[in-house]
Amino acid sequence: MSAEAWEALRRSTQARIALGRAGHALPTDAVLDFQLAHARARDAIHRSWDIASFASSVAARGWVPVIASTPVTSRVEYLKRPDLGRRLTDDSEQRLRSCHDPAIDVALIVTNGLSSTAMDRHGLPLLDAIVAALAAEGLGCGPICLVGNGRVALSDPVGAALGARIAVMVVGERPGLSADDSLGIYLTYAPGPGNTDAERNCISNVRPPAGLSYAAAARKLAYLARQALILKLSGVGLKDDEPGFALPKP
Amino acid sequence: MSYRVSLQGRSLVFRDLKTLLARASPLRAADELAGIAAESAEERALAQWALAEVPLRRFLEEPLIPPEQDEVTRLILDRHDAAAFAPVSGLTVGEFRDWLLRETDGERLAGLARGLTPEMVAAVSKLMRNQDLIAVARRIRVVSRFRNTLGLPGRLSTRLQPNHPTDDPRGIAAAVLDGLLLGSGDAVIGINPATDNLDNVHALLSLLDELIQRHAIPTQSCVLCHVTTSLELMRRGSPVDLVFQSIAGTEAANRSFGVDLAMLREAHDMARELRRGTVGEQVMYFETGQGSALSANAHHGVDAQTCETRAYAVAREFAPLLVNTVVGFIGPEYLYDGKQITRAGLEDHFCGKLLGLPMGVDVCYTNHAEADQNDMDDLLTLLGVAGCNYVMGIPGADDVMLAYQSTSFHDALYLREVLGLRPAPEFEDWLNRMGIFNGRNALAGEGRNVPLLADLTGLAGGSA
Known part of the structure; x- marks a missing residue:
């Protein structure tokens, strides 16, 4: 079979097909390519996140950053103890409670999650798009809560402390070999104790240009937020049935 | 029922069988996350001593999850075959490990399957080193x-x-x-x-x-x-x-x-x-x-x-x-x-x-x-x-x-x-x-005439 034909097949899938071989083994190029992808994914997971610098950028945009903490003390602990990444420290909870404001419709929470690379690359431009899209819906955001080493369910204590009607978390997704810089967005209506992941909506794979664009993600989020407030729920009961909107093919 | 061990000046008591199994389990994050792992390497090692003394029969008498709460427990107890269990029914978990390592007849090992409950098997595995797990599994063929x-x-x-x-x-x-x-x-x-x-x-x-x-x-x-x-x-x-x-x-x-x-x-x-x-x-x-x-x-x-x-x-x-x-x-x-x-x-x-x-x-x-x-x-x-x-x-x-x-x-x-x-x-x-293997358990060389390639060429939308 010709090289052109193999090339055409290779374009039909991101899978590592038609790699060739050296004896029974993968050829050198294929081994090194895999190891580079794995190295990038590992670095994205283990890199620390410069939260102070991120907070300065947030403040420079005229928004109010609030830095909060989970009880997690290291990246290793973060990986082994997902339960700790879902909780606020007592200090942080107090600080957020002092920001409690009934005018806050949406609590915006930002955490590096499993990819600091994703947050550093896409976090600020995505926030630009989200803040604009929510404002266009007439929804007030309050301070932007920045937390290192958070898990998705941290949406609940943060949202509850701020008194928000909806919590929106922007989080670094678990890196794969083909993408180390995807952000996810999770929406929770009536954040508080007892919510499960079945009560959240997720917008995944935000990483232009290969994945979802900032504008498309923000628009989808604003649509879901409006529907959640009308239906008074989120999660499996809130279907993404926005007319005339199709996600671009990956 | 509680389980005890006293060894070289240390005594430990384990509240029940599932606690003993958890403490004796080789270290893994899941058990730490669940808060049931041994708190020290020594506690784990002592729990393994205590587990070695438990008679296999005990696992039939003390279900880890009550049958009235769990259909898997009921299935395990209903399906237990006492005749198949007979060759090892008098053994402790520790003796069972030795029995498994001595028994080199794969047929006899396979014949035991219906007489064993998952809990007995999990228990003995906790006392086995990696080479033991390999050596015994290698003797058993399941076709x-x-x-x-x-x-x-x-x-x-x-x-x-x-x-x-x-x-x-x-x-x-x-x-x-x-x-x-x-x-x-x-x-x-x-x-x-x-x-x-x-x-x-x-x-x-x-x-x-x-x-x-x-x-x-x-x-x-x-x-x-x-x-x-x-x-x-x-x-x-x-x-x-x-x-x-x-x-x-x-x-x-x-x-x-x-x-x-x-x-x-x-x-x-x-x-x-x-x-x-x-x-x-x-x-x-x-x-x-x-x-x-x-x-x-x-x-x-x-x-x-x-x-x-x-x-x-x-x-x-x-x-x-x-x-x-x-x-x-x-x-x-x-x-x-x-x-x-x-x-x-x-x-x-x-x-x-x-x-x-x-x-x-x-x-x-x-x-x-x-x-x-x-x-x-x-x-x-x-x-x-x-x-x-x-x-x-x-x-x-x-x-x-x-x-x-x-x-x-x-x-x-x-x-x-x-x-x-x-x-x-x-x-x-x-x-x-099909010309994919060469008759000697390895891939045939390049340039072979493999009928499947026609499928690939068709998929690619070109000619071979």
Whole structure:
């Protein structure tokens, strides 16, 4: 079979097909390519996140950053103890409670999650798009809560402390070999104790240009937020049935 | 009942049997996360002493999860075969380890399966080193049949796993052909669908069925959708070879997967009625993995490895063609690093085999675990020595749909070469006839005339 034909097949899938071989083994190029992808994914997971610098950028945009903490003390602990990444420290909870404001419709929470690379690359431009899209819906955001080493369910204590009607978390997704810089967005209506992941909506794979664009993600989020407030729920009961909107093919 | 140990000036008491098992379990993140692991290495070592003294009979008298709360416990107790248990019924867990290592007759080991409960098997595994788990598992062959014969001595099969992020039929077909041309796919050609949508799964089943028929490939297909999806598709006449389901070791965990024993029984009976097998009628394909009960918050304080072994009681009720422990998929909060993944893979393989199951292992990890492809090479090699029935074959070991890393088509070729392991006999004949293998358990050279290449060329939209 010709090289052109193999090339055409290779374009039909991101899978590592038609790699060739050296004896029974993968050829050198294929081994090194895999190891580079794995190295990038590992670095994205283990890199620390410069939260102070991120907070300065947030403040420079005229928004109010609030830095909060989970009880997690290291990246290793973060990986082994997902339960700790879902909780606020007592200090942080107090600080957020002092920001409690009934005018806050949406609590915006930002955490590096499993990819600091994703947050550093896409976090600020995505926030630009989200803040604009929510404002266009007439929804007030309050301070932007920045937390290192958070898990998705941290949406609940943060949202509850701020008194928000909806919590929106922007989080670094678990890196794969083909993408180390995807952000996810999770929406929770009536954040508080007892919510499960079945009560959240997720917008995944935000990483232009290969994945979802900032504008498309923000628009989808604003649509879901409006529907959640009308239906008074989120999660499996809130279907993404926005007319005339199709996600671009990956 | 409590369990005690006094040794070299230290005394410890364990509240009940499940606590003792958890404390005696080799260290893993799942048990730490659940708050049931030993608090020190010494406590673990002492718990293993205490566990060694427990009579095997005790596991029949003290169910870890009450039967009135859990149908898996009821199944385990109902199915216990006292006659098969007789050869070891007077032994303690520690004596049972010695018995297993002395008993070199594979037939006698296999004959024990119905007399053992998962808890007995999990318990003895906690006292066994990795080499013990390998040595005993190697003596037990579990053979299963549908369109070929899996699990014979000296054989290693592979599941060809051609997943695609959007289930694109062309991309999937390309990966299937790539795998077949590298000798993969005798255990099953099995797709994890991106969505359980009925039309989508039907289209994938039809694609695989047509390919298998056209080239008379002695293998079976599976789309790994939920059992209820398979039930509906069978009613509609889709070409379902094997019914897939993820299962776990407690009723509550199975409920979180949306299944129970009655539902599995219905699917099993319906698939057998289709009579699509040629050399056998084992129609079920189950996947398991340590930590699933904990992640569903349905572990009842039972350690991850014991919960996993209880899932094998569910599996063996339905005489499956394939059982696969997806060992490192679940993440580092359950199995933290290569060492824990390796240990768990060997435990699962041993426990499944001893309970009479045709065990395969998805030797795998996620990017946030402390593991890499070298760890997979190690575990793959150990499982080859241990006589594992099958492993996964994934293009370049990189599953682009499920976003984790496993073993590649090339990895299976490596294992075949270094250990002399051959594919299932019917499939090996086919590989030789098709010019893919050279008659000596290795790929034929370049420039061969392989009929499958015509399919590839057609897919690519060009001429050969």
